[in-house]
Amino acid sequence: MHRVFCAQGYRHCRQQAGPPPHGDNKEETPLLRNLRSKIQAVGPITVAEYMKEVLTNPVSGYYMHGNVIGVHGDFITSPEVSQMFGEASILARRCEWQKMGAPRPLQLVELGPGHGSLAEDVLRVFVQLGASKGISLRLVEVSPALSKLQAARLCPGTSKKASTVASHYMAATTPHGTSVRWYRSVQDVPHLFSCFIAHEFFDALPVHKLQKTSAGWREVLIDIDPAGAPGKFRFVLSRAETPACKLFVKSGEQRAQLEVSPESGVVVQHLAKRLYQDGGLALVVDYGHDGTKCDTFRAFRRHQLHDPLEEPGTADLTADVDFSYLRSCAGDSLTLGPVPQASFLQRMGINTRLQVLLGSCLPEQRDRLLSGYHMMVDPDQMGERFQVFAMFPSVLRDHLTRFPVNGFHDP
Ligand SMILES: C[S@@+](CC[C@H](N)C(=O)[O-])C[C@H]1O[C@@H](n2cnc3c(N)ncnc32)[C@H](O)[C@@H]1O
Known part of the structure; x- marks a missing residue:
């Protein structure tokens, strides 16, 4: 099967696409009411709080809508563009897995699987190579609507069992017999030798925005705009240093603005611990920079840039991933990259x-x-915009220096 699309219109492209997934209703939504009440009650909120609520509020968050990716959604991603992305990324991981002695069982863990296209391509490669025995797929997905789409794609025609007792919330089996389970958090995934992949996952995690002023570092907050229509928001600066300013601005920081995602740091710390305890590797692909950019928080709706404070919940919110921050959270894990996706x-x-x-x-x-x-x-x-970053347990440092990791070095 060639699942290739002609779509222009990944998150930086401009393309007018099909009908909107969320409609054009400008009435006050429950999400907007929530945010307004929260700000009225406690004062301006951080960009991280706003992003988390808008994207993953369990009832009305953006990702709860389901059909947000693709030509008829708001943005498109490499796994949706071509099967070649999934094939290349699994071949990279399979080579390294073989170098480690091809341990089984092997757990493939995808963080934020979207429509399940990458997982589908990866499993197909294992089946075609006759290597799917002892493989399981674990999906970390916060959106029930997206998890249903993933299940329909990966496990068509098989019953999906909701789970109330175990750490996973759904289980099913692919037509080739691979067990698939869904988790809300990577912390819940069983401890086994694992290949983790996160494609356009970290850019969806909340960021704090910090700004240097003549009085020191301040945090960018979101407040109700007193001059705007009811429910209109605006950016303001905190009056004093916030905990994020104190914790995340390094001495000697040259940039005048910063974006930091502590939630991403927690996930990377957890991956590092897992790799150390259970063995495995992690591959992160996302748009990002190596500690150089400052102001990338933005929204996309129907493949167009959109005001992130306008009609929250109807557009994707995102910020470039700071790979230097991810590296700093990886402890003594061996990290490679980021290298551009093209190379x-x-x-x-x-x-x-x-x-x-x-x-x-x-x-x-x-x-x-x-x-x-x-x-x-x-x-x-x-x-060039998309970058690839990898993590391995530190015990493999010498081994991987002698046998360099595929994709990160010229042969
Ligand atoms: C930008 S989409 C990327 C989808 C897919 N990886 C791709 O490249 O096509 C982000 C994905 O991460 C999921 N997600 C966002 N925040 C999450 C969180 N905190 N925990 C788990 N999944 C999350 C979304 O529901 C969605 O599946």
Whole structure:
């Protein structure tokens, strides 16, 4: 199957797409009422609190809508653009797994699986290689609506059992017999040798925004705009240093603005602990920077930039991932990258894979295959903006110096 789309319109592209997933209703939503009441009760809230509430409020958060990714959603991602992304990323992990002696059982863990396309491509590679025995898939997903889409895609026609006793909340089996389970948090995933992957997951985690002023560092907060329509918000600065200013601004910081995601730090610390205790590796792919950018918090709606304070819950909120911060939270784990997605995919053989697919595709699939490839590797599209970062347990440092990790070094 060639699941390739012609879509322009990943989060930085502009494309008018199909009907909106959330409608154009400008009436006050329950989410907006909640946020307004909260600010009225406790005063201005941090951008991190706002982002968390808007994206993952269990009733009306943005990700609870379900159909947010793709041509008819608000943004598109590499796994949705082409199967070649999933194939390259699993080949990278499989090589390293084999270097570690191919331990089984092997747990594939995806954080924030969206529509399940990456997991589907990864499992297909294992099945095609005849290597799916002893493999399980564990999905960390906060959205019940998205988890239903994932289950329909990965486990069609099989019953999905809701779980009330175990740490997972749903379980099913793929047509090839792979066990799939859904978790709300990575902390709940069983302790086993694991390959973790997070594609466009960390950019959805809340950030604090901090700003240098003549009086010192202050936090950017969100308040009700007294001059605007009811329920209109605005950015304000904290009157004094907040805990985030004290905790996250390093001495000698040169930037005038910072974005920090402590929730991302907690996840990375947990991954580092898991890799140390149980063995495995983690691959993170996201748009981001290595501690250089300052002001990237933004919203996307129907493939267009959108005001993040306007109609909360109807647009995706995101901020570039600071890989230098993730590295600082990884303890003594071996970290690699970030390297640009284009060089990673090319080192993993995407050019050869493209030629193979072009040789076997139907004529009508050719243009889509090529446009998907260009979107993923073109430096002006996803090729440079998206970065790949990996973590390994520190015990493998010498081993991986002698046998360098695929995708991160030129052969
Ligand atoms: C931007 S989408 C990326 C989807 C997919 N990885 C892709 O690249 O197509 C973010 C995903 O992370 C999930 N998510 C966001 N915040 C989460 C959290 N705190 N815990 C677990 N999943 C979360 C969303 O529901 C969604 O599945």
